[in-house]
Amino acid sequence: MNESALYETLARIDDPKLGEDIVSLGVVTDIHLDGETTNVEVALHAPHAPDERWIATAIRDELEDAGLERDLELSLAPESTRHEGPTPDVKNVIAVSSGKGGVGKTTVAVNLATALADRGARVGILDGDVYGPNVPRVLGVEGAPTLTDDERIVPPEHEGVKVLSIGQLVPEDEAAVLRGPMVDSLLQRLLTETEWAPLDYLVVDLPPGTGDAQLTLCQTVDVTGAVVVTTPQRVAIDDARRNLSMFGSHGIPVLGIVENMRTFECTSCGDHHDLFGNGGGDELAREYDVPFLGALPIDQDIRVDGDEGSPVALGDGASARAFETLAGNTADAVGALRRRDSALASSVGEAVPADESPIES
Numbered sequence: 001m002n003e004s005a006l007y008e009t010l011a012r013i014d015d016p017k018l019g020e021d022i023v024s025l026g027v028v029t030d031i032h033l034d035g036e037t038t039n040v041e042v043a044l045h046a047p048h049a050p051d052e053r054w055i056a057t058a059i060r061d062e063l064e065d066a067g068l069e070r071d072l073e074l075s076l077a078p079e080s081t082r083h084e085g086p087t088p089d090v091k092n093v094i095a096v097s098s099g100k101g102g103v104g105k106t107t108v109a110v111n112l113a114t115a116l117a118d119r120g121a122r123v124g125i126l127d128g129d130v131y132g133p134n135v136p137r138v139l140g141v142e143g144a145p146t147l148t149d150d151e152r153i154v155p156p157e158h159e160g161v162k163v164l165s166i167g168q169l170v171p172e173d174e175a176a177v178l179r180g181p182m183v184d185s186l187l188q189r190l191l192t193e194t195e196w197a198p199l200d201y202l203v204v205d206l207p208p209g210t211g212d213a214q215l216t217l218c219q220t221v222d223v224t225g226a227v228v229v230t231t232p233q234r235v236a237i238d239d240a241r242r243n244l245s246m247f248g249s250h251g252i253p254v255l256g257i258v259e260n261m262r263t264f265e266c267t268s269c270g271d272h273h274d275l276f277g278n279g280g281g282d283e284l285a286r287e288y289d290v291p292f293l294g295a296l297p298i299d300q301d302i303r304v305d306g307d308e309g310s311p312v313a314l315g316d317g318a319s320a321r322a323f324e325t326l327a328g329n330t331a332d333a334v335g336a337l338r339r340r341d342s343a344l345a346s347s348v349g350e351a352v353p354a355d356e357s358p359i360e361s
């Protein structure tokens, strides 16, 4: 079998999200037959995402069926389509946002980061909520950041997650009175002067609302996409809508919507109660044509484990499973967005030849 026959073989594989085959989409960037070995380079960007694992397995299966020895190399997308993180070795930046305060944004950010790390990804979390820096407490981090000889910040690591918060550097009462420009420059430092790399995902817990702080943060690092957290009730959904409009009008991609505090299961009678309503998040996702990433129950363990600094995602109950699903869906949304961007870039001729850009991962 020659290389063009192999392209045809791999064109039988349809992308699980984008509805086109992976060769037309440019996911297969190069095929090289070398004696007994076949090298297939693929542009996949969301490590440990279920969809991208599926694509890699499907390619291996096709090669096996074709009787070829399997040797699959992964390559990054052409330079022009890369989402620039704070450093080149931070592959994806996920901003977790909410229109309304208190809907569980920090809880989702911490458990999302933990669940992504639990899947095997290299993860960091930046607490960008300067006025309520709760991430270290919810994650249970006690260590403080240190400095390298050239004054770069080294974040402590906990449960496989690098974590940095303004609360670790500035006393909480001082952080609460910081003014906008000081906040911006501090956050910029935390993003760009920190030894984050190498990371697959940097999760950023944004302050609630739709102000300058959110935008500055998103634009400073060129976020891959935002996850919008809401509770099901009308007032939270309305605020989430403002959040979505803000991202839309500034060209910041939305990865999807999370509905937190959907149902409460009574431990005595087993009945389910929709204390704040049900389904507002799905409807919003449909309205804005963005993915619905998952629903999380109202669960006392989520609150207690958050207070105790032991993320519920690390457990094995229903809430842990819900966060596991959420992490998989979020990584899939990152992957779909990046593959779509690569396909668009190559269709308008921006792609550089694969042999000039591949980077093993």
Ligand SMILES: Nc1ncnc2c1ncn2[C@@H]1O[C@H](COP(=O)(O)OP(=O)(O)OP(=O)(O)O)[C@@H](O)[C@H]1O
Pocket (backbone or CB within 6 Å): 098, 100, 101, 102, 103, 104, 105, 106, 107, 108, 129, 132, 134, 208, 260, 261, 296, 297, 298, 299, 300, 302, 303, 304, 306, 307
């Ligand atoms: N699904 C849930 N079930 C039970 N308690 C929850 C759930 N989600 C969040 N909580 C609790 O609700 C409270 C607020 O959550 P959290 O701090 O994550 O919200 P937030 O949106 O980040 O708030 P802020 O606007 O202050 O930044 C916390 O005590 C948290 O433990």
